Each structure stands twice: as structure tokens, then as C-alpha cells.
Amino acid sequence: MSKSSDNNIDFSTVADPYAQREAAKYEQPIPSRELILQLIEQHGKPIRRKQIAEAFSLESEDQLEALRRRMRAMERDGQVLFNRRQQYCLVDKQDLIAGRILSYPDGFGFLKPDDGGEDLFITPREMNQVLHNDRVLVRVSGVDRKGRREGKIVEVLERNTHQVVGHFMSEHGVQFVKPDNKKITQNVLISKGGSHGAKKGDMVVATLTKQPTSRHQPIGEITEVLGAHMAPGMEIDVAIRTYDLPCEWPDEVLEQIKSLKKVVAEEAKEGRVDLRNIPLVTIDGEDARDFDDAVFCSKTPKGWKLLVAIADVSHYVQQGTALDLEAKKRSTSVYFPEQVIPMLPEILSNGLCSINPDEDRLCMVCEMIINEQGQVMRTKFFDAVMRSHARLTYNKVSAMLEHDNTKLKKKYQAVLPHLEEMYALYKAMREQREVRGAMDFDTQETQIIFGENRKIEKIVPTQRNDAHKLIEEFMIAANSAAARYLNRKKMPRLLRIHEGPSEEKIKNLKTFLGEVGLHIGGGDKPTPVDYMNLTRTIKGRPDAHLIQTVLLRSMSQAVYSPEKKGHFGLALDAYTHFTSPIRRYPDLMVHRAIRHCLQGKSPESFYCGFPEIALLGEHCSSNERRADDATRDVVSWLKCEFMQDKIGETFPGIISAVTGFGLFVELADLYVEGLVHVTSLGQDFFKFDPLSHQLKGERTGVCYRLGDSVNIVVIGVNLDDKKIDFELLGQQRKIKARTPAADTLDKPAKKKSRKKPKHKKPKHKGKVEKKVHK
Structure with missing residues (x-):
């Protein structure tokens, strides 16, 4: 078969619109996913892999093996379904929906579709065959009594729970592990001889040897005994294993980073704009160890020029390497109290990619020209080499700019004029932020202070000063500039989207506000400005905290996606994450996309297309939630320990x-x-x-x-x-x-x-x- 039966297209001669991208990724490129999907769609019925190979005239063993792997990957990603007759068909043609399982302690679950559509309710009976975070294909089986669409699991695409942490139990001769993670509602049966010395009540790690099915529970064996119950200091170890957080570097990564030196190679600096004489500075927290951004500001006749220089992680983490695959797998650094699981090895995160003072560093720069009203008029991106002229902290900058600390001003007099210009620029941008209605809720964050033996000594509120807000405003501006740039270039890219509240949440919010004598403007679709006007109205009210909490809870959750849906909370039409590539994989992807444009290459030749970008966004969003859940568990355990002697x-x-x-x-x-x-x-x-x-x-x-x-x-x-x-x-x-x-x-x-x-x-x-x- 060399032609489509429907439209008589000879696919062996069709030009692949993504040929450049495939050529950049593979020595012997094969047709892109997009072209394969087009073939299956025009074929009009399920098709065998052999027929796909014939349609594209693929004959060599390497090409056939590459096609086999690609079809398996497309199957895993939910783009095609491999039926019982060993034929491929489009998922959409089968009325199937691909997505990720979100499990709840009461046994039921929801499917979160990959395409961002409405969640589907999964009954406890259906949930027996899957675990939290598995990727599946479901079909809509009906509507439950609450009006929710129900899904029936057709196929499990990807298993994402391979080990479970919990208490080892033994009852009536049956050994099992009761998971510590409440999202895993099924006990793990331990196979005969698989306890490996664990005692009843021990906290253990069980590696799954058989995943659950509709007929049997998951089965595993004990691979690690952590200790009795939850001994002090064990909380992070348990969280790492409970959420399957990668915390050890594979041998391939260690081998790859062996050749890295502590200083930037001279040849790496060639062809870059030299900013080493520009007094860029870093401004971070007192205990920060990795510095991935530096800033500089100067006055212009009609406003300011702002430079935001970001560590050039993409120079060291090349696409497709072992280091890149591990960074993608982790997606984010995980911040526990007094301990971090970094996305990148320390030689990069705290070394070559960290903008340490008085050391040459490679960077990608966002240059912005901003008028006196705080509006960004022009932006430019370029590769550079820089030297940080000072390592400043939020408290020091605040002391100089807000409290006129003469001692610190004298110490940092070389960069003080630029700090003062930053402060003036920040005030102008702050006014512009209020005009557009960006959210600025007064929420309280806390910090745990430890004493001896990692016991909580106290929990204190963290104070945000104008230095925090200044850096936040500059980073938002750079992130927004990066999103607009990539949108303009029509590049495949990950955006940070934050959709407005749903109709149901707006309806409930209006009902609540009516009961307390308030009203929010905007009709059925309130804007960020409407939200912020209401928050100004409630200032000074005794129930202001209550109203703000309800407003905040009406919001949706921000996620990564290639869709142009804007950021409701920040009141921006375009937003992405560009400024933290040391700790976030989406930022690294944005850097690569920008460099691709700077090199004059076409969007079609970028190594990651829109379908793959969408799946990557879902992967990074899921891992971000996983990191948040793990951190929350650790903090909850520490607070429980803190309260034990206060009964x-x-x-x-x-x-x-x-x-x-x-x-x-x-x-x-x-x-x-x-x-x-x-x-x-x-x-x-x-x-x-x-x-x-x-x-x-x-x-x-x-x-x-x-x-x-x-x-x-x-x-x-x-x-x-x-x-x-x-x-x-x-x-x-x-x-x-x-x-x-x-x-x-x-x-x-x-x-x-x-x-x-x-x-x-x-x-x-x-x-x-x-x-x-x-």
C-alpha cells in the first residue's frame, strides 16, 4: 500500500512539513508524528505498522525499528490506540480521551484530560485497576447523579507508581503494606518470601512486581526497611519514596558531568555580547545558594533600560543528553525545609550556572526599554557573558532603599545609583500593575526555624519588603516578554496559563458576596480589575480576611500548556517561565526556543513540536504538583511532631x-x-x-x-x-x-x-x- 484509499495521496512523495525537525533529531529521520496521524486519518480505518512503513517507503532495518519505537511512543502518549487486531487507529476516532488519573482517599478518582478538557469522574470500581498519576485512555460511559461525566478505563498507557512507602502489616498470614500516601487507597500485597526481614509496624518501601488490575490488588516485595513507625528525621526520606522523587544521579549523568570545570571555558564566551563591565547584581534571600538571575537598570531620556540576565543553562544541558533526560524527568527542584533535591547536579546548580559574584558566567539577556509610565515598549534577547558586581540580599536592598541605611549605602556605593533607578522603575511598574488589575492578595507565608536534632523551635511569618516586590516585578516583565517573543515567532513553546474562574465558581462567589452586602463587577465574566477593585473595597473590614480567602479559592490552578490562554492572576495576555532554568525545566525549554529563533531557524525545524510540547506541559505540571504535595507532607509531619507536647x-x-x-x-x-x-x-x-x-x-x-x-x-x-x-x-x-x-x-x-x-x-x-x- 503506497496510497491512501480515501484521497489517493501518495505518502511516499509527500513533503513532511516537519522534516527539518526530524533531521535535527535523528541521523536517519522517519516521518513525523503529524504526518503519520494524517496518514491514519486519511486511511479511514485501523492500519497495521507494516502498511504505514509501505506507505512511506521505509525499508531499512533502522527505519523500521525507528518506526516501531515511534508508534509505541505515540501509543504511550495517547495519540493512537493499538487494538486487539494489532492495528493502529486514532484515539479521537474511537471517542476515547487520554489523560492522567487523580486519585482521592475515598476511593474514587478523576481523569484530567491531556487536552485540558473537562475532568471525568472515575468510580471506585474502575479505580481498582489503576493508581494515582497513571496515564490512561477512557471512554465516556454516562453521567452520574451529580451531573458529572463518568469515564470507563479502556487502556492503561503509562504506569507511574513503581514503589510504595507505608507500614508493613501482617494479619491472618497475609502480609501487606498500608500506603502512607492517602492517594493510594489499595494495600500492596507482599509476595511469599518478599518481606525481607521487615517487622510489623515498620515503615518500609515496597517495589511493585505486579500492577493492579480489575481483579487483583498490586503485588510487591520489600526492598528497603526505613525504621520503626515514623522516627524523627525520617519525614523527608518517606516523602522522597512516597512520591517517587528522583534523588540520585544516574551513572550516565555522572559520566557526562565529569569533564565540567569550575570556570567557564574561554571558547564558550566567543560570539557573545560582553557585559562584564555592566554592574549587574544578584538580589536573593539570605540563605540562597543558586543565583540564576541578575539585574541592571539605567535611566534613559524617556524612561529606563532594564537588563534581566538569566543563567544560560541551555548551553550546558544539551537536548537529548543523559543530563537533559534526567532534568526532564525531575522537571523541578523540590524544596523541603533545610534540604533541596535539585533538578541539576551541584556543579551546575551551585557552580557553572550560578551567577556568583566576580566570576565570568554565560547568560541569556532580556533587554527591555520601559517608559515613564512603567510600560514595556521594546524588548530584545541575546546571548552574553557577564560578571556579577555584587551579591545582594532582599534585606540589604530594602535597608538601603526603604530605610536609608548609610552604612550599607557606603559599602555598595558602586552599584547604589543603579539600585535607586531600579526602585524608581519598580514604582512606575507597580502603578502599571495596579492599572491592569494584577492580583496582589495579602497572604501570609511562614518559615520553620529548627533547633537541635532537627526539632522545630518555632514557626515564624516571613516578611516581604519592597526588594522582594521589585525583583518579582522585573521577573514578571521578563517572563511576559519571552512569551510575547515566542508567540510572535509562532514557536512551539510552553506557556504558563492561568484561566479565569469557571461559571459555577463565579455564580457561587456572587451568592456569597450578596450575603455580606458586596458585589463584584464584570457581569458573568469578572476581570482581574474587578477582583482587585473589590479587594480595595474590603480593606479595613473585620471580615476582609474571609472575603479575600473566598476570592482566592474561586481561582483555578496555573499550569504549563502551549495554548494561548493568558494569565488571569497577573492580568497578562501572554506569560511563560523564563527566569529560573536552574530549577524549572519549562524555563530551559523556553531558553532553547528563544535561541532557536536567534539563530534564524524556522519553527518547523525545532526539535519539539506542538503535540510533544503539550504532553511535556502536562508532565511538568504534574511533577510540579507532586513536588508541592511532597513538601506539604513533610511540613505537615513536622508540625504534628511540634504539637505533640502541646496536648x-x-x-x-x-x-x-x-x-x-x-x-x-x-x-x-x-x-x-x-x-x-x-x-x-x-x-x-x-x-x-x-x-x-x-x-x-x-x-x-x-x-x-x-x-x-x-x-x-x-x-x-x-x-x-x-x-x-x-x-x-x-x-x-x-x-x-x-x-x-x-x-x-x-x-x-x-x-x-x-x-x-x-x-x-x-x-x-x-x-x-x-x-x-x-
């Missing part, structure tokens, strides 16, 4: 979330959160109203609402479940301290007890990217 003590707090099963309360001075279960609220039936975020007693009329101040007593801490239980002051029962494993580990298997419903605070998906946008 019986009384604290003031604020209701931070309201659910049908109780109230989550954040302690005012400790910044620790716990649950007041609904059964402890008194002799009444409390009805949950999700629109007004309150629990109200039917008989007494007592009402507990989001943002209310309360006094609580700590009644229990459970290290295993990472939960803290509170009761309201005056309503507490007799307090009984619980050991970490008192709930489950030592109870007889047949003994039944009445348990409270499982509780879990709803995720805050409306997280606006408040941190410094590097």
Missing part, C-alpha cells in the same frame, strides 16, 4: 476552612492547622452551607463561619496520618494523648470500632503565584 494546651485561632465534617482552625501564633470535628461542636445537628462557608446548628442557631476567631484545645496528634485534632474551648471532653500508631497498627484485625469519617482539608486550587516569579 491539653489552649490557643487562639481563626477558622481557615469549613467542611461538612468540621472546621479547620489555624492557630494565630503557631501557624499550625488542625480539625475541630463536627461531632464535638455540641448537642445539635450542624448543617453545612458551602456557598456561605459556614456550619449552622439547626436547634441552637449557632454558626461557625470561615474567618471567625475561636479558642481551641489541642486534644490529639496523629503522626501517621499527619493530623491534629482540636476541640473548641469549653466543649472539650476528657483528653487522651495518642501515640503515633495508636489508631491502627496494633488493633486486632477483627475488632471493629466506630470511626469518624475520614477528613481532609479541601485543596486550595486558587493559589495565585505570589512568590517571586523567577
Whole structure:
């Protein structure tokens, strides 16, 4: 077969529009994914691989093997389906949807489609054959009683759970591991002889030897015994294994970086703009170790020229190398309290790619010309070599610019004039930010201070000064400039998109605001300006914290995608991540795309096309969530340990979330959160109203609402479940301290007890990217 049966096209002679890209990737290129999909579509029915090879006149063994691998990859990525007759067909033609499984502790799940479409509900029965984060193909099987589309799993494309961390259990001769990760709801059966010395109650790592199916649970064997229960200091080890975070460098990576020196090679500096005499400076936190951005600002007749120089990671991490594949696999650095799992080896992250003071460094520069109103008028990107003239911190810059610290001003007098111009520019850009309506919620972040033996000494709020905001504003400007540049060049690229709130969330928000006498403009589609106008209106109100929290929770979650959907939170039509390639893989991809354009090459010849970029965006978004979940678990465990000796003590707090099963309360001075279960609220039936975020007693009329101040007593801490239980002051029962494993580990298997419903605070998906946008 050399021609399509439908349109009589001879595909052996068709010019592949992505031939340049394929030639750049392979010595013996084969047809692109796009052309193969076109062939299958025009063929009109399922097709064998042999027929595909014949259609493109592929004959050599290398070409046939390359085609086999490509078809397997397309199958894995959900672009084609390999049916029982060993034929390929388009997924869309089969009314199938590819996506990633999101599992919930109660046993059900959702499919998050790769194309960004509406999530599908997956029943607990269907969930038996998959684990959290697996990629699958599903078909829509109907609509449930809540009006949600239901999906039936047709095929598992990719398994993403290969080891499970949890407690080793043995009951009635059956050995299994109870997962520590609550998103994995199935116990892992341990094969005969696979316990390898683990004792009941030990925290262990089980490697899966058989994945779950509709008929049997996952099966595995113990490959590591971490210790008894959750001993102090084990929390990060458990999180690393629970979330399968890559933390060791493969031998291929170690071999590749062996030749790297501590100084930049002279030949690498050739052909670059020399900025070593420009007084660029880095401004970071006190404890920062990797510096991936430097800034410089000078006055012009009509405004300012701003240089944002970013470490040129793409020079050292070449596409397709072992180092690149490992960076892609990790996607992001993971920041635990006092410990980091970096995306790149230390010789790069803290060495060659870190903009250390008084050392030559390769960089990619975004040059912006900004007018006196703070508007970016022109941008330019170029490769350069630079030297940082000072390693500054936020506190030092704030002391000089906000508090006129003469001692520091004298010490840094060489760069002070440029810092003052930066401050003037920041104020102009800040005004422009307010005009366009970028989100600026007043949220509180905290820092854990450790004492001896890694015990929490205290939890303190972090203070953001104008130096933080200055750098954040400059990084946002550079990120936005990079997105506009790549959009203009029509390049395959990863954008950072943040969609506006859904119609349902807007409807619920308006209902809530109506109850507190407020209104948000914009009709059915409020804009960022409408949101910010409302936040200005509520300043000074006693319920301002409550209203801001509800506004924030109406937002969606920011993700990586090639789609041009803009960034609602920042009120920008185009946004990407360009400024942190040391710790984020999407930034590295953006650097490569920009350099591709600077070299005058066409979008079609870029090594990564739009279909692959879309899948990469989903991969990076998933790994970003994984890193957040792992960090949250560690912090939750540390806070539980911190509260163990405070059982019986009384604290003031604020209701931070309201659910049908109780109230989550954040302690005012400790910044620790716990649950007041609904059964402890008194002799009444409390009805949950999700629109007004309150629990109200039917008989007494007592009402507990989001943002209310309360006094609580700590009644229990459970290290295993990472939960803290509170009761309201005056309503507490007799307090009984619980050991970490008192709930489950030592109870007889047949003994039944009445348990409270499982509780879990709803995720805050409306997280606006408040941190410094590097």
C-alpha cells in the first residue's frame, strides 16, 4: 500500500512539513508524528505498522525499528490506540480521551484530560485497576447523579507508581503494606518470601512486581526497611519514596558531568555580547545558594533600560543528553525545609550556572526599554557573558532603599545609583500593575526555624519588603516578554496559563458576596480589575480576611500548556517561565526556543513540536504538583511532631476552612492547622452551607463561619496520618494523648470500632503565584 484509499495521496512523495525537525533529531529521520496521524486519518480505518512503513517507503532495518519505537511512543502518549487486531487507529476516532488519573482517599478518582478538557469522574470500581498519576485512555460511559461525566478505563498507557512507602502489616498470614500516601487507597500485597526481614509496624518501601488490575490488588516485595513507625528525621526520606522523587544521579549523568570545570571555558564566551563591565547584581534571600538571575537598570531620556540576565543553562544541558533526560524527568527542584533535591547536579546548580559574584558566567539577556509610565515598549534577547558586581540580599536592598541605611549605602556605593533607578522603575511598574488589575492578595507565608536534632523551635511569618516586590516585578516583565517573543515567532513553546474562574465558581462567589452586602463587577465574566477593585473595597473590614480567602479559592490552578490562554492572576495576555532554568525545566525549554529563533531557524525545524510540547506541559505540571504535595507532607509531619507536647494546651485561632465534617482552625501564633470535628461542636445537628462557608446548628442557631476567631484545645496528634485534632474551648471532653500508631497498627484485625469519617482539608486550587516569579 503506497496510497491512501480515501484521497489517493501518495505518502511516499509527500513533503513532511516537519522534516527539518526530524533531521535535527535523528541521523536517519522517519516521518513525523503529524504526518503519520494524517496518514491514519486519511486511511479511514485501523492500519497495521507494516502498511504505514509501505506507505512511506521505509525499508531499512533502522527505519523500521525507528518506526516501531515511534508508534509505541505515540501509543504511550495517547495519540493512537493499538487494538486487539494489532492495528493502529486514532484515539479521537474511537471517542476515547487520554489523560492522567487523580486519585482521592475515598476511593474514587478523576481523569484530567491531556487536552485540558473537562475532568471525568472515575468510580471506585474502575479505580481498582489503576493508581494515582497513571496515564490512561477512557471512554465516556454516562453521567452520574451529580451531573458529572463518568469515564470507563479502556487502556492503561503509562504506569507511574513503581514503589510504595507505608507500614508493613501482617494479619491472618497475609502480609501487606498500608500506603502512607492517602492517594493510594489499595494495600500492596507482599509476595511469599518478599518481606525481607521487615517487622510489623515498620515503615518500609515496597517495589511493585505486579500492577493492579480489575481483579487483583498490586503485588510487591520489600526492598528497603526505613525504621520503626515514623522516627524523627525520617519525614523527608518517606516523602522522597512516597512520591517517587528522583534523588540520585544516574551513572550516565555522572559520566557526562565529569569533564565540567569550575570556570567557564574561554571558547564558550566567543560570539557573545560582553557585559562584564555592566554592574549587574544578584538580589536573593539570605540563605540562597543558586543565583540564576541578575539585574541592571539605567535611566534613559524617556524612561529606563532594564537588563534581566538569566543563567544560560541551555548551553550546558544539551537536548537529548543523559543530563537533559534526567532534568526532564525531575522537571523541578523540590524544596523541603533545610534540604533541596535539585533538578541539576551541584556543579551546575551551585557552580557553572550560578551567577556568583566576580566570576565570568554565560547568560541569556532580556533587554527591555520601559517608559515613564512603567510600560514595556521594546524588548530584545541575546546571548552574553557577564560578571556579577555584587551579591545582594532582599534585606540589604530594602535597608538601603526603604530605610536609608548609610552604612550599607557606603559599602555598595558602586552599584547604589543603579539600585535607586531600579526602585524608581519598580514604582512606575507597580502603578502599571495596579492599572491592569494584577492580583496582589495579602497572604501570609511562614518559615520553620529548627533547633537541635532537627526539632522545630518555632514557626515564624516571613516578611516581604519592597526588594522582594521589585525583583518579582522585573521577573514578571521578563517572563511576559519571552512569551510575547515566542508567540510572535509562532514557536512551539510552553506557556504558563492561568484561566479565569469557571461559571459555577463565579455564580457561587456572587451568592456569597450578596450575603455580606458586596458585589463584584464584570457581569458573568469578572476581570482581574474587578477582583482587585473589590479587594480595595474590603480593606479595613473585620471580615476582609474571609472575603479575600473566598476570592482566592474561586481561582483555578496555573499550569504549563502551549495554548494561548493568558494569565488571569497577573492580568497578562501572554506569560511563560523564563527566569529560573536552574530549577524549572519549562524555563530551559523556553531558553532553547528563544535561541532557536536567534539563530534564524524556522519553527518547523525545532526539535519539539506542538503535540510533544503539550504532553511535556502536562508532565511538568504534574511533577510540579507532586513536588508541592511532597513538601506539604513533610511540613505537615513536622508540625504534628511540634504539637505533640502541646496536648491539653489552649490557643487562639481563626477558622481557615469549613467542611461538612468540621472546621479547620489555624492557630494565630503557631501557624499550625488542625480539625475541630463536627461531632464535638455540641448537642445539635450542624448543617453545612458551602456557598456561605459556614456550619449552622439547626436547634441552637449557632454558626461557625470561615474567618471567625475561636479558642481551641489541642486534644490529639496523629503522626501517621499527619493530623491534629482540636476541640473548641469549653466543649472539650476528657483528653487522651495518642501515640503515633495508636489508631491502627496494633488493633486486632477483627475488632471493629466506630470511626469518624475520614477528613481532609479541601485543596486550595486558587493559589495565585505570589512568590517571586523567577
